[in-house]
Amino acid sequence: MCRFFINRLLIILLPGLLGACTSVGPGQLFRSTSPHDQYAQSLRSAHLEQTALGTDWLTTADRALKDSVLVNAPYRESGYFSATRPFALGYRLNGQRGDKFIIKVDVQGQESVQVFIDVFELDERNQDPNRMASAKADTNQLELEIRRTRTHLIRIQPELLRSGRYTLSISREPVLSFPVSGRDSRxxxxxxxxxxxxxxxxxxxxxxxxxxxxxxxxASDGTVSGVGTNNLGGNVVYVSDSRRNQTLYYAHLDSQAVRPGQKVSVGDTVGFVGNTGNARTTSPHLHFGIYSSNTGAVDPLPFVRRGTGPARQSLIAAETLGDSARVSAVRTVIRQSPNGDAPILRTLPRSSAFIITGGTATWPRVELPDGIMGYIASNAIEPARKSLRRASLPVGTDLLEAATLKAAVMETLPAGTAVxxxxxxxxxxxxxxxSGGTGWLSQTP
Known part of the structure; x- marks a missing residue:
């Protein structure tokens, strides 16, 4: 009865509180810098962080920053979140300066739901997440240009009291346009x-x-900051990319097509490929460089290399989400991330049971009864539908909601009950x- 009252209170209060989160300018109720922070503050302002649901939502958000999984772009997976249980996931990506990640979360459900997308940069030890960007409150997509070569962490978390099936997709594109007409990084x-x-x-x-x-x-919008000739580069052009605090350098040009101070847009011709300067003995080519105002020469490759295109992982069947499954092999392992080289979290013997919470068709994400979450190869598991054996209870036994002594008792099954x-x-x-219902017994029948 108490939980029902709290749920009703959340339903009544949250829409009004969240209406105050659409603007963060001076004089507004909240000045937080992300929709997720604003939502968390709305819970605290209404003292809802003292409720079980509110506390669990905040704790789950923090845990996603610690218990993240490592993935490589392009990547996608699907899953399900329930209105009765706060939910959040963290994904780590190794990003190079010059990469642009496109992160999108599509949600299907009976009601509209806001999903918060936040990206954090980790330090050299892959710790101390520092928030770099957040999706706007009215969007489900975020584009992030990587400014430093670091590991980045993506956290997704839906608002409270909403259920839905989601698909997360991550792809990588170059920050800059390719600087030679009709060519690409190949x-x-x-x-x-x-x-x-x-x-x-x-x-x-x-x-x-x-x-x-x-x-x-x-390769970017900018201003021509220099046009000239030197011994190494021959005919050269410099374009200032002020948005990124860097200069683009074009060398060995046969001739230049711009003048100092000229504004250029992506795709404008700044010159023509040649072999001037110290390239006279080589075939015509463009030497393309990037110089940062802070760090000097940087590797241009991540800025212009071909994008990954959309993720193509086959998604897990929607009807299996939330189902119980078990190990069908003699033994298998649950891994931290969806690949065969990821660290092993635990070894599971045959018939070990768990819940499928998401993932891909090849690597389902599962949750063990003790709360451990990870990925298991799909060829080592099967649905927990067919009976392993029929048993009759020798004595009356409590049917538990979960595989722990602290779990709630669903009912007491009398002696002789067949399961x-x-x-x-x-x-x-x-x-x-x-009757078809399932539960856990703390002793072997």
């Missing part, structure tokens, strides 16, 4: 950092080969009654 044949002049210097850019006279293009054993977890048995 035409790069010399890379950043390669020794030059018997090791006396290093290559501070990439070389893109193309026929003489091919247009060299503005189907569907799975095991430690000393507990997952059983199904003749």
């Amino acid at each position: 035409q790069i044949s010399s890379y950043f950092g390669v020794p030059r002049d018997a090791g006396r210097r290093r290559h501070e850019g990439i070389d893109i080969f193309a026929p003489r006279g091919t247009p060299a293009l503005a 189907d054993v569907l799975g095991v977890f430690g000393s507990y048995q997952l059983v199904r009654r003749a």
Whole structure:
């Protein structure tokens, strides 16, 4: 009765409180910098953080920052969240300076639901998350340009009291447009950092080969900050990309097509590919470099390499979400991330039972009865539907809601009750009654 009252209170209060979260300017109720922070503050302002649901929502948000999984773009997975249980997930991505990640969460449910998307940068030890960007309150997509080569953490969390099936997708695209017309990163044949002049210097850019006279293009909007000639680069052009506090360098041009101070847009011709300067003995190509105002020469490759395209992982069947499953192999392992090289969290023997919460068709994400969450290879599991054996209870036994002594007692089954054993977890048995309901027994029948 108390939980029902709290739920009703949340339903009544939250819409009004969240209406105050749509603006964060001076004089507004909340000044937090992200919709997630604003929502959390609305819970505290209404003293709802003292309720079980409110406390669990805040705790779940923090736990997602600690118990994240490592994925590689492009990646997608689906899952289900319930209105009765706060939910949040964290995903780690290794991002290079020049990458742009596109993160999208699509939700299907009977009611509209707000999903908070936040991206954090981790330090050199992959700790101390620092929030870098958040999706706007009215969108389910976030684009993030990586400014430092670090591990980044994506947290997704829906608001309270909403159920839905979600699909998370992550893809990677370059920050800049490719600087040679009709070419892409497959035409790069010399890379950043390669020794030059018997090791006396290093290559501070990439070389893109193309026929003489091919247009060299503005890779970003900007201003031409220099046009000239030098011994190494020959005919050169500098374009200031003030948005990113960096300068784009075009060298070995056959000729230039811009003047100092000229404004350029992405795709404008700044010159034509040639082999001037110290490239006279090589085939025509563009030397393309990027110089940061803070760090000097940086690797241009992540800025212009081909994007990953959309994620293509096959999604887990929707009808299996929330179902019980069990290990069908002699033994298998639950891993931290959805790949065979990820750290092992636990080894599970045959018939170990768990709940499928999401993932992909190849790597379902599961939750063990003790709360451990991870990924299991789909070829090692099966639905926990077919009975492993039929048993009759020798004495009256409590049917538990979960595989722990602290779990609520659903009912006490009298001696002689027939049950189907569907799975095991430690000393507990997952059983199904003749009526079709399932629960856990703390002793082997």
